[in-house]
Amino acid sequence: MVCFEIEPFAESVFVEVEPILRSAMDGHNVCVFAYGQTGTGKTFTMDGSNEQPGIIPRALEELFRQSSVDNSSSFTFSMSMLEVYMGNLRDLLAPRLCNKAYEPMSKCNLNIQTDPKGFIEVEGLSEVPISDYAKARWWYNKGKRFRSTSWTNVNEASSRSHCLTRINIFRHGDGLEARREVSRLWMVDLGGSERLLKTGAKGLTMDEGRAINLSLSALADVIAALKRKRCHVPYRQVFC
Numbered sequence: 001m002v003c004f005e006i007e008p009f010a011e012s013v014f015v016e017v018e019p020i021l022r023s024a025m026d027g028h029n030v031c032v033f034a035y036g037q038t039g040t041g042k043t044f045t046m047d048g049s050n051e052q053p054g055i056i057p058r059a060l061e062e063l064f065r066q067s068s069v070d071n072s073s074s075f076t077f078s079m080s081m082l083e084v085y086m087g088n089l090r091d092l093l094a095p096r097l098c099n100k101a102y103e104p105m106s107k108c109n110l111n112i113q114t115d116p117k118g119f120i121e122v123e124g125l126s127e128v129p130i131s132d133y134a135k136a137r138w139w140y141n142k143g144k145r146f147r148s149t150s151w152t153n154v155n156e157a158s159s160r161s162h163c164l165t166r167i168n169i170f171r172h173g174d175g176l177e178a179r180r181e182v183s184r185l186w187m188v189d190l191g192g193s194e195r196l197l198k199t200g201a202k203g204l205t206m207d208e209g210r211a212i213n214l215s216l217s218a219l220a221d222v223i224a225a226l227k228r229k230r231c232h233v234p235y236r237q238v239f240c
């Protein structure tokens with residue numbers, strides 16, 4: 001695990017992410033996440049701006065660049081986006097009646113299932129094929145528009161959920177023995193830990209802040225259990 005403690009998004013951050021992308025293209029499941037207090041630049045680091053694209057748009061561009069220069073295999077990609085909001089899973093790419101953030105979603109409160117091979121699946125989560133970078137950016141921009149944000153004293157567009165962007169990488173080898181391999185790249189912009197006295201959050205925004213704090217502490221328990229190689233890892237505690 002590589003941690004960037006204080007640095008906002010910079011070229012040096014993406015330099016650290018590039019080998020992780022290579023690893024995903026080589027067939028490994030990998031995850032990059034931004035973690036920290038509210039207002040410290042997590043969303044800026046992952047998403048960026050038009051002038052300074054963040055890790056996610058740059059990673060999308062890099063995946064297509066790497067796939068175009070790799071002569072040993074051919075690649076196809078698909079994308080899913082979801083948020084963990086107040087303990088529920090919401091599909092950010094689910095079809096809506098219109099493109100308004102307040103339009104009710106057709107898929108919220110999705111379930112997590114474990115398949116017979118032990119892989120984790122989010123039941124019914126939308127998965128869209130992305131044939132090139134422009135398509136990938138279109139879907140990514142669409143998904144992030146529906147993410148929950150609110151004004152607080154610390155951040156005028158504070159993320160009120162954890163946002164997960166998943167890229168499925170399908171690798172097709174050439175030759176008769178060729179097999180299709182699937183790997184996953186997860187890019188996660190977590191909600192920020194917050195002190196309610198500092199954010200001045202009230203009502204729903206306060207409840208959202210509490211849910212974020214609670215789930216971040218559950219995430220810390222998961223990471224501690226993985227690090228200590230415990231036989232029980234409390235994954236589902238995050239959604240309680």
Ligand SMILES: Nc1ncnc2c1ncn2[C@@H]1O[C@H](COP(=O)(O)OP(=O)(O)OP(=O)(O)O)[C@@H](O)[C@H]1O
Nearest residue numbers: 008009038039040041042043044155158159191192
């Ligand atoms: N490197 C940067 N350059 C310019 N502006 C930045 C930078 N990092 C963060 N900001 C600005 O600071 C503000 C807070 O950043 P951001 O929303 O990314 O914080 P956050 O950690 O995601 O907070 P929260 O946990 O509340 O979602 C935003 O207005 C963002 O545009």
Ligand SMILES: [Mg+2]
Nearest residue numbers: 042043158159
């Ligand atoms: Mg944020």
